[in-house]
Amino acid sequence: MSLSVFIAELDALASAAAQTFASAADAAALEAARVEFLGAKSGKLKDAQKGLGTVGKDDKPAAGKRFNEVKQAIEAAFAEAQTRLDASDAPVAAGPPFDPTQPGRRPRIGHLHPLTQTIEDLKEIMGRLGFSVAHGPEIEDERHNFEALNIPQAHPARDPLENFYLATAEKISGAPMLLRSQTSTVQIRVMENKKPPVRIISLGRVYRPDTADATHYPMFHQIEGLLIDKHVTMADLKSTLRMFASSYFGGEVHIRFRPSFFPFTEPSVEVDMQWNDRWIEMGGAGMVDPNVLRAVGYDPDEVSGFAFGLGVERVCARRHQVTDIR
Ligand code: FA5
Numbered sequence: 001m002s003l004s005v006f007i008a009e010l011d012a013l014a015s016a017a018a019q020t021f022a023s024a025a026d027a028a029a030l031e032a033a034r035v036e037f038l039g040a041k042s043g044k045l046k047d048a049q050k051g052l053g054t055v056g057k058d059d060k061p062a063a064g065k066r067f068n069e070v071k072q073a074i075e076a077a078f079a080e081a082q083t084r085l086d087a088s089d090a091p092v093a094a095g096p097p098f099d100p101t102q103p104g105r106r107p108r109i110g111h112l113h114p115l116t117q118t119i120e121d122l123k124e125i126m127g128r129l130g131f132s133v134a135h136g137p138e139i140e141d142e143r144h145n146f147e148a149l150n151i152p153q154a155h156p157a158r159d160p161l162e163n164f165y166l167a168t169a170e171k172i173s174g175a176p177m178l179l180r181s182q183t184s185t186v187q188i189r190v191m192e193n194k195k196p197p198v199r200i201i202s203l204g205r206v207y208r209p210d211t212a213d214a215t216h217y218p219m220f221h222q223i224e225g226l227l228i229d230k231h232v233t234m235a236d237l238k239s240t241l242r243m244f245a246s247s248y249f250g251g252e253v254h255i256r257f258r259p260s261f262f263p264f265t266e267p268s269v270e271v272d273m274q275w276n277d278r279w280i281e282m283g284g285a286g287m288v289d290p291n292v293l294r295a296v297g298y299d300p301d302e303v304s305g306f307a308f309g310l311g312v313e314r315v316c317a318r319r320h321q322v323t324d325i326r
Contacts, residue, residue, distance in 0.1 A: 003059040006051050010070045013037070013048055017074040021081040030081050037074055045071060115221060118316040119203050122223050125247040126201045129240065131225060134200040136186035138207075139169055142176050144185040148295040149264040157181070157263075164207050179207035183224035184264060184309055187288075190226065191296035196303045197229040203312065214324040215280070221312035228288065228298070228305035234267070237285055237306035241271055245282075248315060249273075260284060264292050265307060275318050283310030 017037040024030035037044050048067070055063045112120070123133055136144075145151075146158050156162065162181070169177035186202035202224045210216040227236070238257060245255045254274040262268040265286025272279040285308035290300035313325040 001051050001054040003055050003063055006055050006063050007066050009051065010048055010066055013044055014070045014073050018077040021077040024081050024085070027085055030085060034078055038078060045074060114316055114320055115312060118312055118319070119221070121248060122203065122312070123201070125244060126225065129243065131199050131201045134186055134190050134202045136189045136202060136204070138180055138205055139166060139177055140180040140185050144188045145178060145180055148188040148292065149184055150289050150291040151263045155263065162209065164209060181208050182206055182309060183222040184307065186224055187226045187307055188296060191228070191298060196298060198305070199227050201225050212326055215314065217313065217325055223310050223312055225308045226305065228303050230303055232304045232306055234287060237287070237308065241285065241308060245273065249319060255282065262286055264289050271308070271310070273318060280314060280318070282314055283308055
């Protein structure tokens with residue numbers, strides 16, 4: 001083979017190899033190209049090297065020099081392609097480096113319902129005045145919803161049309177059962193189980209077949225308060241409710257007390273709050289009736305007390321300036 005043919009073949013090989021390496025799109029393609037051109041056994045460069053033995057003796061040094069140049073060029077083209085592919089495999093650096101020691105970000109999952117917030121606030125305010133939280137069942141018997149609260153059998157508040165009586169629960173228990181219509185039931189449950197003094201609140205759902213309107217709903221929440229001790233007076237009740245209202249509404253609220261009637265308090269009042277130049281009923285209250293104290297085994301000559309029951313939706317609505325509890 002003449003020197004010029006040998007060199008022409010080498011040059012063609014060099015440019016073919018450079019093109020193939022440059023166009024290798026991934027590591028597998030590059031490896032196939034490496035085997036094709038630089039393979040130790042049957043690579044094209046190895047084949048070309050065989051031609052070196054066929055050039056004339058005088059041309060050998062020039063042919064050998066040229067062969068080495070082409071070999072280096074092909075190896076360099078391979079190395080370059082390898083660097084290019086390694087770089088494209090590296091993860092794309094986005095933003096600051098990840099720091100595993102940083103505390104995690106808490107996902108936002110909404111917030112407490114305004115009524116739940118109100119209930120928590122009311123517990124906190126009354127807790128500061130020394131009232132602890134008591135619980136009672138939502139399905140009640142007539143003793144706790146009516147009788148012990150001095151509401152006799154013939155009282156209109158016991159009318160089946162004014163209450164949600166539960167036929168299935170009655171079958172199971174053998175006595176009339178109903179969804180409680182007021183949290184005053186919990187007053188009885190607490191006093192049955194505890195000697196005076198008593199200072200509790202109870203918050204929860206109550207149920208009445210009321211037609212829904214801006215201030216009524218068939219299921220709503222009440223906060224009940226009960227304080228029993230020696231020498232408790234109406235002045236204690238009024239100052240407690242005033243303190244409660246100014247703590248919850250922030251001082252800018254006016255409340256008033258109207259004479260009223262509840263079977264379980266004597267005297268009784270209704271408590272109104274002023275809102276948008278109107279008076280809205282917030283709840284009922286009064287001094288615990290001696291008959292109630294007797295029903296739970298307390299001595300009305302020894303202890304006295306006050307109780308109140310407020311509508312949670314009503315105070316919540318006023319705070320958030322919502323004029324319709326629906
Ligand atoms: C009572 O339920 C008495 N147990 C309150 C009480 C407790 C008096 C302790 C004395 C001593 P009344 O039925 O008025 O009272 O209801 C109290 C409050 O619950 C009302 O002033 C009102 O704020 C709220 N309320 C009554 N019915 C509804 C209703 N359907 N929807 C929303 N809130 C209501």
